[in-house]
Amino acid sequence: MIKQLLFALCIITSISLYSQKEANIWYFGRNAGIDFNSGTPVALNDGLLNTDEGCSTISDENGNLLFYSDGINVWTKNHELMKYSDGRLANNLQGNPSSTQSGLIVPNPEDSNIYYIFTVGTNFIGTGSGYPNNPGFNFYxxxxxxxxxxxxxxxxxxxxxxxxxxxxxxxTAVQGKDCSEIWVLSIVQNTFYAYKIDKTGVDFSNPITSASSYFLSDKRGYLKVSPDGTKVALADYTSDGSGRLVLFNFDNSTGKITSNGEILTNGSSDGAPYGVEFSQQSTKLYSSLYHPDSNSFRIFQYDLLDRDIAQTKTQVWSESGFRGALQLGIDGRIYASIPGKSYLGAIENPEDNASDIRFTSNAVSLGSKISSQGLPPFIQSFFAPVKLINIATNEVLNNSNQVFCIGDSYTIEPEKNDPLDTYTWFKDGTQIASTRSLTVDNTNHGSGLYEVKIESASECKKTFTGKVQITFEPKPVINTISTYVQCDFDSNPIDGFTSFNLELLEADLVNNSTDLTIEFFENSDSSFSTPLNKNNYTNTIATNHSVTVKITNNTTKCYQTDVINLQVNPTGLTSYSDEYVCELDENATIPNAKFSTGSNNSYFDFSIKTQQIISNSDGALSETSHDFQYYRTTEDASLQVNQILPPYEDDIFINNSDVFVRISNKGANSCEAVGNFKIFVEKIPEPQGNLEGLILCVDNPRLTPQPHTITLNADTGNSSDIYKWYLNGSLIIGANSAAYNANSAGEYKVEAYRKHPNIDIPCLGYNTFIVKESNQALIVNIKSVDDQDNLDNNKIEVTVEGIGDYEYALNSTNLSDFVKGDENLNYTFTNIPPGLNSISIRDRNGCGIVTSNQISTIYFQRHFTPNGDGKNDTWRVLGVDNDYYQLVKVQIFDRHGKLINEITDKNHPGWNGIYNGTILPTNDYWYNAELLDINKKIRKKTGHFTLLRK
Incomplete structure (x- = not known):
């Protein structure tokens, strides 16, 4: 609320601050005008001036219009064309409405009836208007x-x-060193011309010339002098956008340009500067630029107080559109002409830094009239206020609403000092003093608008005014606090010096610290130049000492001080019994954690320690009368920072950690004693476990009761540890040893408890065993398929039962020969060789191998080639030459049914294709076979085969 009030007052103050009313009325653009006499610019619609750029207006010292001009025509206050003394109409001056600053009106410093119009032309020749080719620089x-x-x-x-x-x-023009002279300044190429005007008129015969190293690229663009007469800004506008903004130093006592010029813009990227203007306090420079590539109208700010002004360039506004002028108003705002608009833009707070600038595009309505490119220039001194100074600080008060503090007295006076001048002070319009200096406090005059009027004693008889809005605000209230007593328990507990944390006092010193700055100083530091390190301050006088606290309101800057007493008590460290805690389990927060992991740290419930200290104090201490604060270091305990606070689970300690307890009177910074103790962190037990899974081999089929067991060994290596066992979450009654013999599958959790003499609850660690059951396979079916059309198609299918993980091998028990099938309980072997075969099944969990009985596989050959090459030279039944078969009878017939051979020996090498010594030809032959196995089963088979001769 205070900030809003101050801002509102600042706006009111700035509107009323300056008495120079010669710039109160403006005419410009397409018959546009504004009037500042009410304090706020109001649109005028009676102007006859219609111009692209150049225009000029002048009023009297009371703000009444005198005349205005576009550099060609001059209109009176009655909006009639002025005449020459010989009766001619004043419609042929040597300016040009298309010239940037076609005319500038300057009063004679000491003759209120005499004025001068300075005109500059342009190379442009207006069609049908009779405008002359550039007539140069003239005055009337x-x-x-x-x-x-x-x-x-x-x-x-x-x-x-x-x-x-x-x-x-x-x-442009500016007042000289005093009110009796004015400098009019213009430039051609690289040379400035300054003409002095005094009571005798314009000294046109003796211009002050200043050559610069900067040559104009073009003639267009504004020229302005800062209101304080120290700087000159030149906008060198070019159509291609490559122009420059140049800043010069100016001496308003000699009329000389005193520097070569500093280039502030980069024309290729910034655009071409057209308008320029200074803030009233001459601390900021603004330039309006047009960038032809982007068709944009931009405004930049420069900080004239910075050592590198060019580097402070900051864009404060931009929008599409053509170039426009900038002009300072009597209200302190800088106005911008925006061509083709029915309003003017405004920089609301030109004195502020660029980041805080507020630009309003439609700040002033022009009614039905239209702005063009130009705005009327004035003598820049019109806008320079009489500075009012705070004598104690030498601070200029005009810049903003001034907040003074209730209870303090202030002396203010104008910067202008001439013993012959007459000074009159007013407060809210009422005269209160007739002295140059004015003493103000909240009782003699109080808050209000203060104005000094200075009647100049010089021949020009000017009246100067300066105004400042003053608001008295209360100082912060400081509460009375008791002496800050600190225990001296450092390396020298009897020297009377120790550390204080003054910041702890702040909450008691003020009821609300919002928007306050609290600082502490040595009492001898009356200028408050060296704030103390309030977080860690060591007293400079032993035992009893005092410091000054300064509390400042950040908005009003009002402050209050008080003295704070400090006292040092010689205090040694009291040793308290050490505390022991169990190590924390890092996995405690993991749902269904299988094992514990020691964290090497833990926490401690300090409320227990407080009760212990109270119990041992013989009634001297209680939680009602004393505060107990715990810290990790002596420094923290001394400064009362980083206090260990509930919830204590958030403060973790490693083994052999120091803790310091500070005991003070309840609600006071009065240290009674400091003690220390250690926290020891005891390791939790680490029982063994096995999460990969242990295999318990059981019978197949599984017996009831199941007689087999597997030993789970969880031994921690500490014989005094106590154990509990759980199966699938249920306590196993009576299982209290480090080892347990498990006889079923499941999840076995073991808890190990370790007692410590100084810990009430034993330290707990846990682990888990996963036990899985498995067994050998039980063969339930073997199916053999043989005697196929192709020997490779013979196969054996085996099916088993069991809970193991099985793999299969043919005619082998070597581990490398076992293979895992797609299905666990059956497997099919293919390409079975003729003869006796067996299948072995292995439990991959290690519960053993089972092998089937021998399986007979036979094959009746489909052809043979008795050519003596050792391959298929005879025909026989393959796979019967073993102990499985007892009797073999095979008869061979030709196609006519004639018996041509008979085989009765299972080891017979086979028929060779010869009958009674005759080699039989290629042909099909038939067989009839009967096979008797060891189980007395007869297998009969008939078929045919081919004898091939090659």
């Missing part, structure tokens, strides 16, 4: 007491020094 003299609004009594007088065509479109 006007007497406003003549005629019905003034007459031109002389002119033009050419000041162009023979450089008419080259002359720029720039002209």
């Amino acid at each position: 003299t006007i007497d406003v007491s003549k005629g019905t609004g003034g007459e031109i009594i002389s002119g033009p007088i050419n000041l162009a020094d023979g450089k008419d065509f080259s002359w720029s479109e720039k002209v």
Whole structure:
């Protein structure tokens, strides 16, 4: 709320601050105008001026319009064309509405009836308007007491020094060192011309020239002097956007440019500067630029107080559109012409830093009239306020609403000091003093708008004013607090010096620290130049000492001070019994954790220690009368920082940690004693476990009761540890040893408990065993398929039962020969060789191998080739030459049914294709076979085969 009030007062103050009303009325653009006489600019619609750029207006010291001009025409306050003394109409001056600053009106410093119009032309020749080719730099003299609004009594007088065509479109003016002279300044090429005006008129014969190393690229763009008369800003506008903004130093006592010029813009990227303007306090410079590539109108700010002004360039506004002028108003705002708009833009707070600038595009309505490119220039000194100074601080008070503090007295006076001048002070319009200096406090005058009027004793008889809004605000209230007593328990507990944390006092010193700055100083530091380190301050006087606290309101800057007493008590460290805690389990927060992992740290419930200390104090201590604070280091305990606070689970300690307890009177910074103890962290037991799974081999089929067991060994290595066993979450009654013989599958959790003499609850560690059951396979079926059309198609299918993980091998028990099938309980072997075969099944969990009985596989050959090559030279039944078969009878017939051979020996090498010594030809032959196995089963088979001769 205070900030809002101060801002509102600041706006009111800035509107009322300056008495120079010669710049109260403006005419510009397409018949546009504004009037500042009410304090807020109001649109005028009676102007006859219609111009692209150049325009100029002047009022009297009371803000009444005198006349205005576009550099060609001059209109009186009655909006009629002014006349020359000889009766001619004043419609042919040597300016040009298309010239940037076609005209500038300057009063005679000491004759209120005499004014001068300075005109600059342009190379542009207006079609059908009779505008002359650039006539250079000229001036005219006007007497406003003549005629019905003034007459031109002389002119033009050419000041162009023979450089008419080259002359720029720039002209500005500023007051000299005192009110009796004014400098009018213009430039051609690289040379500035300054003409002094005093009570005798314009000294046009003796211009002050200043050559610069900077040559103009073009004639267009504004020229302005800072209100304090120290700087000159030149906008060198070019159509291609490559122009420059140049800043010069100016001496308003000599009229000389005193520097070569500092280039502030980069034309290729920034655009071409057109308008320029200074803030009232001459601390900020603004430039308006047009960038042709992006068709954008931009405004930049420069901080003139910075050592590297060019580097402070900051864009504060941009939008699409053509170039426009900037002009300071009597209200302290800088106005921007935005071509083609029915309003003016405004920089609301030109004195602020760029990041805080507020630009309002439609700040002033022009009614039905339209702005063009130009705005009327004035003598820049019109906008320079009389500075009011706070004598104690030498601070300029005009810049903003001034907050003074209730209870303090202030002396203010104007910077302007002439013993012959007359000074009159007003508060809220009522005269209160007639002295140069004014003493103000909250009782003699109080809050209000203070104004000093200075009647100049010089011949110019000017009246200068300065105003400042003053608001008295209360100082912060400081509560009375008791002496800050600190225990001296450092390396020298009797020297009377120790550390204080003054910051702890702040909550008691003020009821609400919002928007307050609290600082502490040695009492001898009366200028408050060296704030103490309030977080860690060591007293400079032994035992009893005091410091000063300064509490400042950050908004009002009002402050209050008080003295804080400090006292040091010689205090040694009291040793308390050490504490022991069990190590924390890192896996405690993991749901269904299988094992514990020691963290090497733990926490401690300090409320237990507090009760222990109270119990041992013989009634001297209690939680009602004393505060007990715990810290990790002596420094923390001394400064009362990083206190260990509930919930204590958040404060973790490693083994052999120090803890310090500070005991003080309840609700006071009065240290009674400091003690220390250690925290020892005891390791939790580490029982063994096995999460990969242990195999318990059981019978197949599983017997009931199941007789087999597997030993689970959880031994921690500490014989005094106590154990509990759980199966699938249920306690196993009577299982209290480090080892347990498990006889079933499941999840076995073991807890190990370790007692410690100084810990009430035993330390707990746990682990888990996963036990899985398995067994040998039980063969339930073997199916053999043989005697196929192709020997490779013979196969054996085996099916088993069991709970193991099985793999299969043919005619082998070597581990490398076992293979795992797609299904656990059956497997099919293919490409079975003729003869006796067996299948072995292995439990991959290690519960053994089972092998089937021998399986007979036979094959009746489909052809043979008795050519003596050792391959298929005979025909026989393959796979019967073993103990499985007892009797074999095979008869062979030709195609006509004639018996041509008979085999009765199972080891017979086979028929060789010869009958009674005759080699039989290639042909099909038939067989009839009967096979008797050891089980007395007869297998019969008939078929045919082919004898091939190759």
